[in-house]
Amino acid sequence: MAAADIKEAEIKPASEHTRMRLLDAAREVFSQQGFQGATIREICRRADANVAAVNYHFGSKDGLLAEALNFAPLAALQQASVKSTECPPIRLRLFVRDFMLMLLDEKNASSPCRIMARELADPTPALDQIVSEAIAPLHEFLGNLVREIIGKNVAEAELRRCVHSILGQCLFYRHSHPVLQRLHPKLRYDHKEINAISDHIAEFSLAAIKHLEKSSRR
Amino acid sequence: MAAADIKEAEIKPASEHTRMRLLDAAREVFSQQGFQGATIREICRRADANVAAVNYHFGSKDGLLAEALNFAPLAALQQASVKSTECPPIRLRLFVRDFMLMLLDEKNASSPCRIMARELADPTPALDQIVSEAIAPLHEFLGNLVREIIGKNVAEAELRRCVHSILGQCLFYRHSHPVLQRLHPKLRYDHKEINAISDHIAEFSLAAIKHLEKSSRR
Amino acid sequence: MAAADIKEAEIKPASEHTRMRLLDAAREVFSQQGFQGATIREICRRADANVAAVNYHFGSKDGLLAEALNFAPLAALQQASVKSTECPPIRLRLFVRDFMLMLLDEKNASSPCRIMARELADPTPALDQIVSEAIAPLHEFLGNLVREIIGKNVAEAELRRCVHSILGQCLFYRHSHPVLQRLHPKLRYDHKEINAISDHIAEFSLAAIKHLEKSSRR
Amino acid sequence: MAAADIKEAEIKPASEHTRMRLLDAAREVFSQQGFQGATIREICRRADANVAAVNYHFGSKDGLLAEALNFAPLAALQQASVKSTECPPIRLRLFVRDFMLMLLDEKNASSPCRIMARELADPTPALDQIVSEAIAPLHEFLGNLVREIIGKNVAEAELRRCVHSILGQCLFYRHSHPVLQRLHPKLRYDHKEINAISDHIAEFSLAAIKHLEKSSRR
DNA sequence: AATGAATGAGCCTTCATTCAT
DNA sequence: GATGAATGAAGGCTCATTCAT
Numbered sequence: 051m052a053a054a055d056i057k058e059a060e061i062k063p064a065s066e067h068t069r070m071r072l073l074d075a076a077r078e079v080f081s082q083q084g085f086q087g088a089t090i091r092e093i094c095r096r097a098d099a100n101v102a103a104v105n106y107h108f109g110s111k112d113g114l115l116a117e118a119l120n121f122a123p124l125a126a127l128q129q130a131s132v133k134s135t136e137c138p139p140i141r142l143r144l145f146v147r148d149f150m151l152m153l154l155d156e157k158n159a160s161s162p163c164r165i166m167a168r169e170l171a172d173p174t175p176a177l178d179q180i181v182s183e184a185i186a187p188l189h190e191f192l193g194n195l196v197r198e199i200i201g202k203n204v205a206e207a208e209l210r211r212c213v214h215s216i217l218g219q220c221l222f223y224r225h226s227h228p229v230l231q232r233l234h235p236k237l238r239y240d241h242k243e244i245n246a247i248s249d250h251i252a253e254f255s256l257a258a259i260k261h262l263e264k265s266s267r268r
Numbered sequence: 269m270a271a272a273d274i275k276e277a278e279i280k281p282a283s284e285h286t287r288m289r290l291l292d293a294a295r296e297v298f299s300q301q302g303f304q305g306a307t308i309r310e311i312c313r314r315a316d317a318n319v320a321a322v323n324y325h326f327g328s329k330d331g332l333l334a335e336a337l338n339f340a341p342l343a344a345l346q347q348a349s350v351k352s353t354e355c356p357p358i359r360l361r362l363f364v365r366d367f368m369l370m371l372l373d374e375k376n377a378s379s380p381c382r383i384m385a386r387e388l389a390d391p392t393p394a395l396d397q398i399v400s401e402a403i404a405p406l407h408e409f410l411g412n413l414v415r416e417i418i419g420k421n422v423a424e425a426e427l428r429r430c431v432h433s434i435l436g437q438c439l440f441y442r443h444s445h446p447v448l449q450r451l452h453p454k455l456r457y458d459h460k461e462i463n464a465i466s467d468h469i470a471e472f473s474l475a476a477i478k479h480l481e482k483s484s485r486r
Numbered sequence: 487m488a489a490a491d492i493k494e495a496e497i498k499p500a501s502e503h504t505r506m507r508l509l510d511a512a513r514e515v516f517s518q519q520g521f522q523g524a525t526i527r528e529i530c531r532r533a534d535a536n537v538a539a540v541n542y543h544f545g546s547k548d549g550l551l552a553e554a555l556n557f558a559p560l561a562a563l564q565q566a567s568v569k570s571t572e573c574p575p576i577r578l579r580l581f582v583r584d585f586m587l588m589l590l591d592e593k594n595a596s597s598p599c600r601i602m603a604r605e606l607a608d609p610t611p612a613l614d615q616i617v618s619e620a621i622a623p624l625h626e627f628l629g630n631l632v633r634e635i636i637g638k639n640v641a642e643a644e645l646r647r648c649v650h651s652i653l654g655q656c657l658f659y660r661h662s663h664p665v666l667q668r669l670h671p672k673l674r675y676d677h678k679e680i681n682a683i684s685d686h687i688a689e690f691s692l693a694a695i696k697h698l699e700k701s702s703r704r
Numbered sequence: 705m706a707a708a709d710i711k712e713a714e715i716k717p718a719s720e721h722t723r724m725r726l727l728d729a730a731r732e733v734f735s736q737q738g739f740q741g742a743t744i745r746e747i748c749r750r751a752d753a754n755v756a757a758v759n760y761h762f763g764s765k766d767g768l769l770a771e772a773l774n775f776a777p778l779a780a781l782q783q784a785s786v787k788s789t790e791c792p793p794i795r796l797r798l799f800v801r802d803f804m805l806m807l808l809d810e811k812n813a814s815s816p817c818r819i820m821a822r823e824l825a826d827p828t829p830a831l832d833q834i835v836s837e838a839i840a841p842l843h844e845f846l847g848n849l850v851r852e853i854i855g856k857n858v859a860e861a862e863l864r865r866c867v868h869s870i871l872g873q874c875l876f877y878r879h880s881h882p883v884l885q886r887l888h889p890k891l892r893y894d895h896k897e898i899n900a901i902s903d904h905i906a907e908f909s910l911a912a913i914k915h916l917e918k919s920s921r922r
Numbered sequence: 923a924a925t926g927a928a929t930g931a932g933c934c935t936t937c938a939t940t941c942a943t
Numbered sequence: 944g945a946t947g948a949a950t951g952a953a954g955g956c957t958c959a960t961t962c963a964t
Contacts, residue, residue, distance in 0.1 A: 065944075065945085068945090084389075084390060086302075086304060086305055087304060087390070089936085089937070089938085090937080090938060090939090091936090091937080091938090099946095100945070100946050100947070101938090101939095101946085101947085101948095102939085102940080102941095102945075102946055102947075102948095103945075103946080104938090104939095105938080105939060105940080106944085106945065106946085107945095110938080110939080111938065111939090168389065170443055170444050170446065170447055171386060171389070171442075171443045171444070171445070171446065172302060172305070172446075173446045177446060177447070177450070178450065181447055181450045181451065182450075185447055185451070186451060189451060207464070208468065211464075211465065211468040211469075211472075212468075212472070214437070214440055214441070214444075215437045215440075215468070215469065215472050217440060217444075218436040218437040218438075218439065218440025218441075218444075219432070219433045219436040219437060220436070221436065221440060221443065221444075222432055222433075222435060222436025222439060222440075223432070223436075224389075225388055225389045225439065225443055226388050226389070226432075226435075226436075226439075227389070228388065228389060228390075228391045228395060229388050229395070229399055229403055232395070232396065232399045232400075233399065233403070233404060233407060246425070246429075247429065250426065250429040250430075250433070251429075251433065253476075253479075253480070254429075254430070254433050254473075254476040254480070255472075255476070257475060257476045257479030257480070258471075258472040258473070258475045258476040258479075261471075261475030261476075261479070262471070262472070262475070286927075286928075307953085307954070307955085308954080308955065308956085309953085309954080309955090317928080317929095318928060318929050318930070319929090319930080319955090319956090320928075320929065320930075320956085320957080320958090321927085321928065321929085322955090322956095323955080323956060323957075324927075324928070324929095325927090328955080328956075329955065329956090501923075501924085504924090520740075520825075520826060522738075522740055522741055523740060523826070525957085525958070525959085526958080526959060526960090527957090527958080527959090535925095536924070536925050536926070537925085537926085537959090537960095538924075538925055538926075538927095538960085538961080538962095539924075539925080540959090540960095541959080541960060541961080542923085542924065542925080543924095546959080546960080547959065547960090604825065606879055606880050606882065606883050607822065607825070607878075607879045607880070607881070607882065608738060608741070608882075609882045613882060613883070613886070614886065617883055617886045617887060618886075621883055621887070622887060625887060643900070644904065646888075647900075647901065647904040647905075647908075648904075648908070650873070650876055650877070650880075650884075651873045651876075651904070651905065651908050653876060653880075654872040654873040654874070654875065654876025654877075654880075655868070655869045655872040655873060656872075657872065657876060657879065657880075658868055658869075658871060658872025658875060658876075659868070659872075660825075661824055661825045661875065661879055662824050662825070662868075662871075662872075662875075663825070664824065664825060664826075664827045664831060665824050665831070665835055665839055668831070668832065668835045668836075669835065669839070669840060669843060682861070682865075683865065686862065686865040686866075686869070687865075687869065689912075689915075689916070690865075690866070690869050690909075690912040690916070691908075691912070693911055693912045693915030693916070694907075694908040694909070694911045694912040694915075696911075697907075697911030697912075697915070698907070698908070698911070722948075722949075743932085743933070743934090744933085744934065744935090745932085745933085745934095753949080753950095754949060754950050754951070755934090755935095755950090755951080756935085756936080756937090756949075756950065756951075757948085757949065757950085758934095758935095759934080759935060759936075760948070760949070760950095761948090764934080764935080765934070765935095924964100925963100925964085926962105926963095926964090927961100927962080927963085927964095928960100928961080928962070928963095929959105929960080929961070929962085930958100930959105930960095930961105931957105931958085931959095931960105932956105932957085932958080933955105933956080933957070933958090934954105934955095934956090934957105935953100935954080935955090935956105936952105936953085936954070936955105937951100937952085937953080937954090938950100938951105938952095939949100939950080939951095939952105940948100940949080940950070940951105941947105941948080941949070941950085942946100942947095942948085942949095943945100943946085943947090943948095
């Protein structure tokens, strides 16, 4: 394995290096301009690569998107929560905060999560893959978490809507960012602000879920 | 004179007919493909008009978008609520339901609201106009409504976040429609489903707001 | 005749008025932008007329150009000179001055002469007409005038070249106007400057012609 | 290495071949139709290249024009004259002849000089560049040459007009070519004719300049 | 007679992709 | 294997012209 690693690192370094730079540039541009708005030329320019490099390495713009997506961070978030020993409400709070950091933190500007968020409304060739590999598990994870809090008396459909309510609140800040910037030009998504937003969403959602739980017992 | 009016009402439409068809087609295509994804050619094809018709009637693609937007329905919604004698929670419920009907009802497939929702995340030349003429008033309206429920003790920033939570939940169903269709292929946005969703969002939000109100009194 | 004039002035005033305004606007735009650069829309805009008015009144853009041209002023110049009792050199001086006034004076900004000058190098459908009705007579007139000064000993070809030399000097100031403006930004074609230029061209040309006359006698 | 050079000289042309063909075609079309009248499609058709080739190689129509212009031949003309040991009148004769050969000789049909001549009257994006890099030096060169003949007593403004007179005579044959063809259908610009024209212009101008010099001494 | 509406050809440019080394 | 060059489809837009009143 070490040998293989060395081999890979030594034999195709130039080629792999270009691949990586292309993927980085692609994530950057896709998350900023969207899949449709992004151009192969701009991506190659930022990666300092030839215009033909994308098609050479990834076959097409679609192929580049597919490889640029990386569901690991999102999955890790869920894994961390599942393995945690905290109580469900705390785990929800932690999840929301980490999710918002992925969506809003400037350091994650080219996060696959951001790309996914951008493409939600605009079916790209990769959406099927995104849904089955990232979004469906996410909904399931959140469903389980909410179920732990809300109890068994609430119907599945209502539970799903709770998940939608949580995700909707989170995604709003990403989708409506251009709007919010115009409404509140002074607004900046620093860590303090992201924490405040996350706290609000968690508090808001937990209060609502607990209310629904109470109602369901009657 | 009445005759003249009738004549006008009959003749003008003939000359204005193309304009109207173009606007309808534009709303349809814009709300489906987004501003960037929409092509003048496709719009003209659906309107059964010449490619040059858009530039003749509206000057440019931008001009067409500006005229295709119509903030009246959204404003009417708010007016109706403001003038209502119902208590604030009921007014919130009614607003959410009507807003969701605009966003999801198949009969409103080319609603300006849908176009606006699509463009939120992707600044178009019209976004400034959309924000100042439609979205800012909407946020203000919801802010006032929530304020009536949540009381004076809650800070302005937190109030704003409540508005965002409500809007985020509503817009989620529009933005994530392609995703939800894949997750739940059987899902249809008929009136029954829209009502269920609206009820959930209102219930969820009211419970959370009342919880925040209670917290603020301590 | 008076009756006819009145009739014309009274019966089709509106229609004729539009025609005239179109012709004026056309001369203005043609002389500023050239035939190719001019657009029917701009002409109609300046004439405050419908876009279809040009085609209605003149059949086409070409037809408008043909009617916008008016060779009378140029012909009048020659007539005046021919009828004059002055000696040939003086008549040449006077002609050059009047010709330069037509080409350069701001008051003649839409002079047919200017339009013609613009189109010399760019064959338009009207060039044949311009040549046969205006330029050929002009060359002939100048040829006769120069012949009176240069005598019979000079060959026809050389005489023609003298005419070309005179016209070339005159037209230079019109053709190269954009260049001269850049070379000498302070330059203005006021009457004083036009007189100075005309004097120079006449002096320069007469000296040369007299020299050629002298040479021919040897 | 010599082999490599040869290889380069053989291979590079293959890749640069299209560029060259495009430039040649562009000079041809620009000098015939003017910048505005020329179309990228026609240029590419003559160069047997794709419509997108121009934008690939030169960025835009403007960029193509900028590269199609080449002021070297005109500058070389002036250099040759400056370095010559001939007397000023002879140098003027030689310059006029070479200048006319550039303007009229069929072998120079796509000479940058011709393009420049076409654009004089119709400001293109490149006119500023043309003026500062080619025309201003040309005027200065001719000014110096005429000054040597005309002496110091003649005012600068009058000197400039002499330069204009010379250039005007030369350019006339280019600008008015379509007209002259119609007036004298048999006329051909073969070397004999160009020599005759050049001799006339030089003779005509020298006589006039010497006359002005004599006048200035009085 | 006269005009607002509509047309289709054509413009320059941009794009993802493919070709030929 | 990797790249500069080339491609053709399509984009928004402008134009002179024609249509239908």
